[in-house]
Amino acid sequence: MSITRRNFLKIAAATGGLAIAGTSTVTSVLGLGKKPVSLPQYIPTTCEMCFWRCGVIAKVVDGKVVKLDGNPLHPNSRGKLCARGHGGIGLLYDPDRLKTPLINTGARGEAKFKKASWDEALGFVADKMQKIKEKYGAESIALLTHGTISTYFMHLLQAFGSPNFAMPSFALCRGARGVAFELTFGEDVGNPERLDIQNSKVVVLIGSHLGENAHNSQCQEFAEAVGKDATVIVVDPRFSTAAGKAKYWLPIKPATDLALLLSWINVIINEGLYDKEYVAKYTSGFNEVAMAVKEYTPEWAEKETDIPSSLIVDTARVIGKNRPHVLIHPGRHTAWYSDNVQRQRAVAILTALLGAYGRPGGIYLSPKKKLEPVFLSDKDYPEPQKPALNKGDYPFAGEEGVTHVIVKATLTEQPYPIKGWFITGTNIMKAMPNQRDTLSAIQKLELLVAVDMMPYDGVMLADVVLPECTYLERHDDLFTVKERAFGISIRQPVVQPMYDSKPGWWIAKELGKRLGLEDYFPWNTFEDFLKMKCETWGIDYSELVKKGYISFPESEAPYITSDNQPKFKTPSGKIELYSKELKEKGFDPVPKYTKHKQPPExxxxxxxxxxxxxxxxxxxxxxxxxxxxxxxxxxxxxxxxKKMGLKNEDYIVLINQDGVKSNKVRIKVTERIREDCIYLVHGFSSTSKLLHRAYLRGADDQQLITKYDIDPISGSVGMRVNFVKISKEV
Structure with missing residues (x-):
């Protein structure tokens, strides 16, 4: 029998795992020639090409990663990877990677770097941190962070004495949704979201672009739902990829989504299309909602949204008649305008009225599994001497903090100065609004440290650059996966770190040593910590290493049954359609429609x-x-x-309301977008010359976002409030 990859995987699986310890050889006895040939290793780990964190199996030959596949055991990948997941090899072997610590020798932002040893770079950072602490206090150092590296640097910062950390993922992405669902159901919908798409009869996407947002398991389930003839309703000013699978495309006028949601609620209540038994048993505040939405008729909503009232009624009936097997997708990037939480509250209320929370085809319940918390150390953090700034004055801002509050405090030095920033795992020039404010704030700092894998725009502004190795070269903390069943996923190195890059945990630990914080890092290697964690949880570490993912099928209880009743962590213990918590803080307890400015002629x-x-x-x-x-x-x-005399692929320049110009960008002439909108894919036109492929390619949407609105409830930042005009002068 020839040893094909398929046969080898079968053999590996039969012997208890896909990971092979050590490198074996096969000689000419097997007919493969005289020269020994290394057998490939198949090593499971967890992807970090995006936040989905799919299970991955890396094929390694002679110490080189040659292929990545989805781990069939992991529910986020289900044996498949998206293009980005396969691109992990490109990240690993990108010649533009950061290779050694760097110290800037010029003015801040000049990027005149000299190579440094780790001892020199970490000593430089520790010395600056201590001087800032002595002069201003430990709280004057802040962290802007994203991804798994956050765990280690939040720990370091709090051990140092500062509570000031913030994540773009809250302020700019999931924060408003999290607050809205917590106020309504007592908890968020998870990350990834607990969406029972494969059993949905109706899938409603409001500004959520499955297929373009390549959320692996959701895209797979969406395809399954479409294959079962689920009705898809897409609400979007642009005919997205998902709209191509939809029965109804509603090209809504931007900034009017709440009007549509409130009118749907109006129709569903007035026509008795809500789940009366569910609402009576599990919710409070129905009468208040019914009264509040009376004014939001389909005829009223047509004038606001540009969607015909007949279409609003038809889609509301489709949604209501298929209850509870309906998914109103809660979205991820939900920070659009100044009423983000109230718009997401409307999504949550509609979900509850349909009886779709905890029911097949809707949002399923969290798996029933609890593990004892295991912290990086048992040593208590010192009590900060000054109040935390990271939540601002927003009463429902999450624990992750709000990024623009850190920027504002740095600019104004109120209520006290912020003089040092760590930026880890986030490109601040592409992840926060109004780049001019960010740049001005940076000039007021006495220390800016960047920890990352690539020389991104924000990294090039740093005083010190500390190169983190890629996810394929390191251990990270264990991931708890709360899909239908509870599970644990491991990230482990499949190859040794390249160049002079180091894992994030090592960088934080070594910096902690130089700051006198050794007691906060009591483990020698992070694998030691993982083994201790597994022992505490009663998990076989060697099994986890071999499989990459361990599931607890007994924890699966996705739907409400007579034996599986939900517990809502709200003050009333019920789903709160009317929020007394919002009322007590001076906000509308039931969402009200807010008009937003529209672009001028x-x-x-x-x-x-x-x-x-x-x-x-x-x-x-x-x-x-x-x-x-x-x-x-x-x-x-x-x-x-046509009116402007533009042809497909012509170059144009976009100019926003504040006179900021984009780099030149080709146009895509299409009927798939409303006449009052221009659409860009985010993240292009890097200003870092060390990114040789991305440098100034395309247009930077973030550069044009100089205005933003703030949601007063959560502090989330609405960035879809910028207007642009087209210039043919490139």
Whole structure:
């Protein structure tokens, strides 16, 4: 029998795992020639090409990763990877990677770097941190972070004495949704979201672009639902990939989504299409909601949304008649305008009225499994001497903090100065609004440290650059996966770190040593910590290493039954359609419609999104993925293009309301977008000259986002409030 890859995988699986310890050889006895040939190793780990964190199996030959596949045991990958997941090899072997610590020798932002040893670079950072602490206090150092590296640097910062950390993922992405669902159901919908798409009869996507947002398991389930003839309703000013699978495309006027949601609720209540038994048993505040939405008729909503009232009624009836097997997708990037939480509250209320929370085809319940918390150390953090700034004055801002609050405090030095920033795992120039504010704030710092894998735009502004190795070269903390059943996923190195890069945990630990914080890092290697964690949880570490993922099938209880009743962690213990918590803080307890400014004649609302082959700005230089999409294009409605004498692939420049100009960008002339909008894929036109493929390719939507609105409830940042005009002078 010839040893094919398929047969080898069968053999490996039969012997208890896919990971092979050590390298074996096969000689000419097996007919493969005289020269020994290394057998490939198949090593499971967890991807970090995006936040989905799919299970991956790396094929390694002679110490080199030659292929990545989805781990069939992991529910986020289900044996498959998206293009970005396969692009992990491109990240690993990108010649533009950061290879050694760097110290800037010029003015901040000049990027005149000298190579440094780790001892020199970490000593420089520790010395600066201590001086800032002595002069201003430990709280004057802040962390802007994203991804798994956050665990280690949040730990370091709090051990140092500062509570000031913030994540773009809250303020700019999931924060408003999390707050809205917590206020309504007592918990968020998870990350990834607990969506029972494969059993949905109706899938409603409001500004959620499955197929372009390549959320692996959701895209697979969406395809299954479509294959079962589920009705898809897409609400979007642009005819997205998902809209191509929809029975109903509602090209809504931007900034009016809440009007549509409230009118749907109006129809569903008035026509008795809600789940009366469910509402009576599990919710509070129904009468208040019914009264509040009386004014939001389909006829009223038509004037606001540009969607015919008959279509609003038809889609509401489709949604109501298929209850509870209906998924109103809660979305991820939900920070659009100044009423983000109330818009997401309307999504949550509609979900509850349909009886779709905890029911097949809707949002399933969390798996029933609890593990004892295991912390990086048992030593208590010192009590900060000054109040935390990271949540601002927003009463429902999450524990992750709000990024623009850190920027504002740095600029104003109120209520006290912020003089040092760590930026880890996030490209601040592409991840926060109003780049001018960010740049001005940076100039007021006495220390800016960047920890990353690539020389992104934000990294090039740093005083010290500390190169983290890629996810294929390191251990990270264990991932708890809360899909239908509870599970544990491991990230482990499949090859040794290249160049002079180090794991994030090592960088934080070594810096902690130099700051006198050794007691907060009591483990020698991170694998020691993982083994201790597994022992505490009663998990076989060797089994986890071999399989990459361990599931607890007994924890699966996705649906409400007589024996599986939900517990809502709200003050009333019920789903709160009417929120007393919001009322007590001076906000509307039931969502009310807010009018937003529309673009004047000759201007267009700038909307933005994602491509399935890229993760924001983090992959636009990736050798594998760059080949698939080298630059973005500006979507322009065909009637607008004809009026302006523009042809497909002509170059244009976009100019926003504050006079900021984009780099030149090709246009995509299409009928798949409203006439009052221009669309860009986010993350392009890097200003880092060290990113040789991404440098100035396409247009930077973030550069044009100089205005933003803030949601007063959560502090989330609405960035779809910028208008642009087209210039043919390039």
């Amino acid at each position: 000759g201007w267009f609302r700038l909307i933005y999104g994602r491509a399935p082959v890229h993760t924001f700005s983090r992959t636009t230089n990736n050798p594998s993925l760059w080949e698939l999409m080298k630059e973005n294009t500006a979507w322009v409605n065909a009637k607008v293009a």
